[in-house]
Every structure is written in structure tokens, then in C-alpha cells.
Amino acid sequence: MANQAPTRLVNESIVEFMTTEMVEAMIRTLKDDALNLGSDRDASLGSLNDGAGSPKDYSEGDEAMEAVFYKLEMIGFRVGERLIEKISKDRTRFTDNLDVVKFVCKEVWMFLFKKQIDNLKTNHRGVYVLQDNNFRWFTRMAHDQSSTESVKRVTPYLWFPCGILRGVLSNLGIASVVVAETSSLPACTFQIKIAKST
Template identity: 85%
Template sequence: MAANQTPAKLVNESIVEFLTTEMVEAMIRTIHDDAFKPGDRDLALSNAGDGAGGPKDYSEGDEAMEAVYYKLEMIGFRVGERLIERISKDRMRFTDNLDVVKFVCKEVWMFLFKKQIDNLKTNHRGVYVLQDNNFRWFARMAHDQSSAESVKKVTPYLWFPCGILRGILSNLGIASVVVAETSSLPGCTFQIKIAKTT
């Protein structure tokens, strides 16, 4: 290594996975804590061991889980905006949206998850579907492959990468909406809808 060259900064993959898991759990805990009135918090903590009076089990449509979604997606958005600056700094400008999405499927996914996306589909009208058959952040999670309960529990872990994708696209000049779903773990699907410009 040359004397003026700084060493590359590396982060262990496990640390990133643990950080992601803890971030999601922390967001959910803060929402659960905020759901209690000040007087109810002590009662809930004292009854938490017997299952009576513990935090409410939020379903996906709840206002509280919408707040969790918003926070995780916005954190991901900021990460994606900064991340793409590093990944694409030596690239030439992209010519169209499809080139950008292909870049995300190949190079960005490789950078984030050490593999390319398994399948990319488009309707050529601004909708792109990215299929990852073995999503890396689900690989170490205990789950029943087709259980509805498992799918419900892992869904919040998709909100952060949705934000990352949206931030990446935004920094490359593409306004979009990104949603993700899973029906068979550890696979998942990300759908990117490009906003129409007028």
C-alpha cells in the first residue's frame, strides 16, 4: 500500500444485519412505549411477565405501525441517498430509468447483499418488479417458510430497504414509490413505481 493511500474502511456483514434488526426492534418498542398513557406504563410493565396488560400487538394497518414504517423508510431513504454517491461516483450518467434500475439490480444489490437481484420485470410504463429469492437479511431469521405469522413478523424488516431503494433512485433523479412484500420466506419482491413527470 502506498504511503499516501488510506486503508479501506470495512464493516462486518453481521454487524450490519444486527444493526438493522435492532433498529427495527427499537422503532417498534418506541411506538409500543408511546402507546401507553403515563399511568398505564407501570401497570403494563408489572403485568408483562404474565401476558396480561403488555404492549398491544399492532397489526399492519394500525396507525402506530404506520409511524414505524415512516421512520424506517425515512432512515433508509437518507442511507440510500448517501450510499449511491459512493457507489456511482465513477460512473457515467444514466440514459434512462431502465438503465438505473438495471444498475440497482446488479451493482447496488451486489454492494449491499453480495449477490445480484434474481429477477427483474417491467411493464415498460414505469413499474419495475425486483425479485430476490433469498433476501440476505432474512437468511438468519428463524421463520416458517409459508406461515402467515412469519410473513407478518418480517414485513417491518422490508421497510428500511424500501427506503434505501427510494433514496438511491431519488439521488439519481428519479422520483418513485417503493413497496415490498413477501409470501414465501426468505424470498421477497420489491416493486418500484416511477412517478410520472409533467
């Protein structure tokens, strides 16, 4: 019997907990940086957390949360770039963007979340909408399914997987913008906009 490298397994709960802690750590770090700088503008970042230590509600135009979004999305991007090398190493090249997105919905989602995406829609002009009716990283979070407050609180946890998707697509030769939203937990929607080649 030939010597084979041992299979390395990672407990999926650890990945979920790591993702949750990463978001909270980014917010804590930003808060600590603001307190150390001491300026009025930066000190306002101290309100990033509510009393329980969880992220405050995200709202458009909030500079502090935009900085957290950028960092988390870039970490996800790097993870996605490397991840797709492992997942697609034995595949032939894709012929078009729809094939790539279908691969993401089936293979990549199965690798990450142990299930395929629930629904894929496209307008056939470079926009793809991926619907996950039971997003795995939300299932362990305490939330009220239809509460607007709960929806706002989970928004920062979507930035990391947005980055993963963008990184996966980038390494497969597709420049894109990925955004996510949720209106009823634990469901969420990822929208992929393919950049037009010039």
C-alpha cells in the same frame, strides 16, 4: 509508496443485526411513548410487541405500525441517498430509467447483499418488479417458510430496504414509490413505481 487512507471494512453481520435491532427499537420506542402519554388511544400502542418482544403482526390501517413504517423508511431513504454517492461516483450519467434500475439490480444489490437481484420484470410504463429469492436479511431470522404468521412478522423488516431503494433512485433523479412484499420466506419482491414527470 504514497500514503493511502486505510480501507474501512464493516462486518456484514453487524449490518444485519443493526437492521433487526433498529426495527425492534422503533417499536419499543413507540410503545414506551404510548405508555408515558397514558391516554386510551395511545396506550393501545402498548400492544405493538408480542410476549417475546418481537414486532406484532402488521396490518393495514394500524396507526402505530404506520408510524414505525414511516420512520424506518425515512432512515432508509437517507442511507440510500448517501450510499449511491459512494457506489456511483465513477459512473457516467444514466440515460434512462431502465438503465438506473438495472444498475440497482446489479451494482447496488451486490454492494448491499453480496449478490445480484434474481429477477427483474417491467411493464415498460414505469413499474419495475425486483425479485430476490433469498433475501439476505431474512436468512438469519427464524421463520416457517410458508407460514402466514411468519410472513406478517417479517413485513416491518422490509421497510428499511424500501427506503434505501427510494433514496438511491431519488439521488439518481428518479422520484418513485417502493413497496415490498413476501409470500414465501426468505424470498421477497420489491415493486418500484416511477412517478410520472409533469
